[in-house]
Amino acid sequence: MRILVTGGAGFIGGHLAEAFLDDGHDVTVLDNLEPFYAEGIKRHTLDVHREVAEGRAVDYQFVEGDVRDPETVEALVADADVVVHQAAQAGVRESVDNPRKVTDINVDGTVNLLEASKEADVDRVILASSSSVYGKPQSLPYEEDHPTEPVSPYGVTKLTQEHMARVYTELHGLPTVCLRYFTVYGPRMRPNMAISNFVSRCVNGEPPVIYGDGQQTRDFTYVADVVDANRTLLESDAADGDVLNIGSSDNISIQKLAETVRDQLAPELEIEYESAREADAEHTHASVEKAGEVIGYEPSRTIAEGVGEFIEWYQANREWYEPLVRES
Template sequence: MQILVTGGAGFIGGHIAEGLAKGGHDVTVIDSYVPYYNLGIKDRNVDATKAAAAATDGSYTLVEGSITNEDLLDELVADTDVIYHQAAQAGVRKSVEEPAKVNRFNVDGTVNVLEAARSHDIDRVVVASSSSVYGKPEYLPYDEAHPTTPVSPYGVSKLATEQYTRVYNEVYGLPTVALRYFTVYGPRMRPNMAMTNFVSRCLHGESPVIYGDGTQTRDFTYVGDIKRINEQLLEDDRADGEILNIGSTDNIDITTLAEVIRDEINPSLELEYGEPREGDAEHTHADISKAAEILDYEPTTDIRDGVQQFIDWYRENQEWYDPLVRNS
């Protein structure tokens, strides 16, 4: 099958592309290679997918370009069966600084992807959304009926992204699915996330720094579960037209997360606290019953097992992944 993964050199897109290549599919990745973080991590994602394709009858093609380039997208989509749209300008705090940029990439870029898919009668478009669409909770866990009142431009852009995805299904009959990811983590994740910061500082004998009072909670989802549900949607049409929460139901407060990481690496360290970050949601917690009912979705990795796996991976790859080692 011919598959296009937008943002396929990134964290989640890279894992999805690698899994599809392992399945023997012909995978094309478009990625803009914007240096939002160390591009060497993207190179590792590309290398992993190339290796997966080389071990099967599939193929892998990397195209450096942007989803804002309509002509390029149209050319790529013309030879595609299924699109996994993962490309986005990520980062809540970055969106507060540059809201127009986030809108251009996340909203306009998504419309470009959907238009190209509609023009070429694509079999399915699977679009990445985010728990950031919910904003301040009226109740927890969030189900898909919860009001969407995002508290950052990034959250607004993701809300627009998934609503365009839904409308293209309802109005044009394009088979689409939008997945609301809840704080995805795992190997090759962006190095500017709380979990990576905690691990890096602890490995270097420095106290983990928590921004805010640490009572904020997150539903952390292991990237393997995200990859698996995306692979399922390659041929499973039961969720067409739907917006679904994809989380772990494994809610943890940030102080406890820091303690779990600290205790595994260096129990002698004290926790430190800083000022809260603007635009960060206070709580996320996924109700995944809809995804379970429609797609039989069930997360497989709880937060403590996932953190241990990530720490083990981090230690093995610290030389190229850890910013403090890389820049020393």
């Protein structure tokens, strides 16, 4: 099948496009190469795509463009069987500083995509949502019917995406699925995330820095598990019109995470603390029971196992990845 991956040069979208190519699908990547973080990581991802496509003898296209451009979106969606929508302005703190931009990209861009998909009668649209839609926890782990009261503009835009997708399913019969990702990490991850930041600092003999007291907890999801969920949905209609949590069903305090990385790489370092950042969630923890029942989703790694794998990957790829992490 022909799959359109928006945001396909980014972290999650890049892994999805790579996996789809390796599975023998034809893939079109749409990405504007926004320099929210080091563009070199995205360029490296595109090189990986080309190598995989050449090895598998499948058709691969990269289009440098923007989901905010209706004509570009319409042209690419018209050729697609399935649309995997990962393009977004990421970053909770970025959304606090620039709410208009995050709304323009995440909401208006998604409407462009849904409208084009409706007209093209695609088989399915799979949209990347976020645990940020939940906001302050009334109970943990989060189940999909937990109240959604996001505490950042980013979370609001992701919740709006979900509602738009639901409306297009109900009004127009467009099959859509929204996946609520819980802090995804792994190879080629964004440099400004806690795990990559801790690893980079410790490798270079610098103490990891925690924003706040470290008692915040996170459910970190290994990127391979996100890929598996999306792979299943390429063929399955079991979740059409629905939302699913995609997490690890595990969580860890930021303090424990920093200690885990520090103890493995530089046990002599003392952890440092700075003021907490506004709009960061205090706790996240996913219930993945529904995803397990509906699409057979099962996390493959504990957080400790996944962090260990990322450290090994970082050390093996340090020559090209670390300079880009350090400049971000």
